[in-house]
Amino acid sequence: MPETFGVYIHVPFCRSRCRYCDFYSTLDETMISRWMDGVIREIALSPAPDSLSVDTVYFGGGTPSLLGSRDVERLLGAVDLNYGIGPDAEITLEANPGTVSLEQLKHLRAMGVNRLNFGLQSLDDRALAFLGRGHSVAEAKNAWDMARKAGFSNMGLDLIYGLPGQGIGEWEKELGKGLCFEPEHLSLYMLSIEEDTPMGRDLALGRIKAPDEGQVADLLRFTLNFMDDQGYPWYEVSNFAAAPGYQSRHNLGYWEKKPYIGFGPAAHSWLPPVRRSNVSDLGLYADLIREGKTPLDMEEELDSEAMRLESFYLGFRTRKGLDVAAFDDAFGGDFFRDYSAVLDSFERKGFIDCGGGFCRLTVKGMVFLDTITLAFCCHETG
Ligand code: SF4
Incomplete structure (x- = not known):
């Protein structure tokens, strides 16, 4: 933690x-x-x-x-x-x-x-x-x-x-x-x-x-x-x-999905598993605060599926890549077994490289960041 x-x-x-x-x-x-x-x-x-x-x-x-x-x-x-x-x-x-x-x-x-x-x-x-x-x-x-x-x-x-x-x-x-x-x-x-x-x-x-x-x-x-x-x-x-x-x-x-709090109009906060954003209007924001009300525009609690998707979206953007042990801990599976089909196909194309407990996109793979991320998100793990 x-x-x-x-x-x-x-x-x-x-x-x-x-x-x-x-x-x-x-x-x-x-x-x-x-x-x-x-x-x-x-x-x-x-x-x-x-x-x-x-x-x-x-x-x-x-x-x-x-x-x-x-x-x-x-x-x-x-x-x-x-x-x-x-x-x-x-x-x-x-x-x-x-x-x-x-x-x-x-x-x-x-x-x-x-x-x-x-x-x-x-x-x-x-x-x-x-x-x-x-x-x-x-x-x-x-x-x-x-x-x-x-x-x-x-x-x-x-x-x-x-x-x-x-x-x-x-x-x-x-x-x-x-x-x-x-x-x-x-x-x-x-x-x-x-x-x-x-x-x-x-x-x-x-x-x-x-x-x-x-x-x-x-x-x-x-x-x-x-x-x-x-x-x-x-x-x-x-x-x-x-x-x-x-x-x-x-x-x-x-x-890395660490908690943060955002202040001011249009600011976002992430207090796992809750995501929030403030109203995007300075006048309204100031009025709400003055009246002692919360300036929230949106608040949602992410379920396990949404958190899993976010792990891919965020992890694959970084050079360090997706932390496999943290992923298995959070979602209770075996990443290498559950995603072996997508992993094999992207590894063969030289888009993904796994090692040292992380799975990361190569430069070649980064060009297809959105497509690769989507393939992991949509993969049925049974
Ligand atoms: S309009 Fe303002 S916030 Fe937008 S890019 Fe220009 S300086 Fe930045």
Whole structure:
């Protein structure tokens, strides 16, 4: 059983809306103080799961760097008061270029924020404009250098690939520029064009063309192999670290099914076997909290079958893979016997590799992550 849990704080404010994004956020920064009051109250009213202590705190968004450092300090104080933040806790804040200052970053570092993740998304000004990001490459570099100057030694950057017309050559150049930042961590996401976004509408109208399946597979294979060669091995299909100590402990917790509590509108929580999410509306969230009501939108208790499916979905995303002993313990079977038919077929194709108590997808298999996961989920174990 885990002895610790993660805390996620959803900061739903953005300066502008990116053209591909369907996350919940608002441009109304005058709501920050109502949001702060709501989150601090929600924290105070939420008991710690089984008296566990907090080993990761993650400020995600939205754009958490729009918060003043005093706001972050108050929020950390509330988490510490209610649960106790462990002395070696990983405290991450997502930041966007153009929304940080040296003074603010120094304060954040001094109050214990020890991991910064910059949403750069591209290092090409034309691509940034296409994505609708509110910053330039020069601002990204400036923000990054400021953070180093402020004392951050554990920094990550996010980039998006699979943009219309982007081939492996362009993507390799972009990655090269990202590596020049000397980050400790990179998150590299394939562009996902959601229907109800400006980019989704452009796609529907035929104004842009998404890469086809073959191009997506080539880009993914290239990315995993290239980053290995550059000394940033992947530990999850979209995440790469310069050393194991720089892997995101908070996000690893998600994939390893550790408990976490999310605060703020649209935040999710996982307190096994219960999954919850808050309402995705800041006004409603603040009203519910003020009235002493829970801001829950959804709560469900996962049965054993749902937990089994989740073990595949989460386990196969990671390089470590599915923990076979933990799986057998949780579901009372014999994984190698029960799934021998699917295992044999995928092993023969070179998609899966089992050993050391884990079953993991190879780079070749990662290209078919969804299909392989589905095959395990649908397999009748008798
Ligand atoms: S900054 Fe992040 S959350 Fe805000 S619109 Fe852009 S992608 Fe979405």
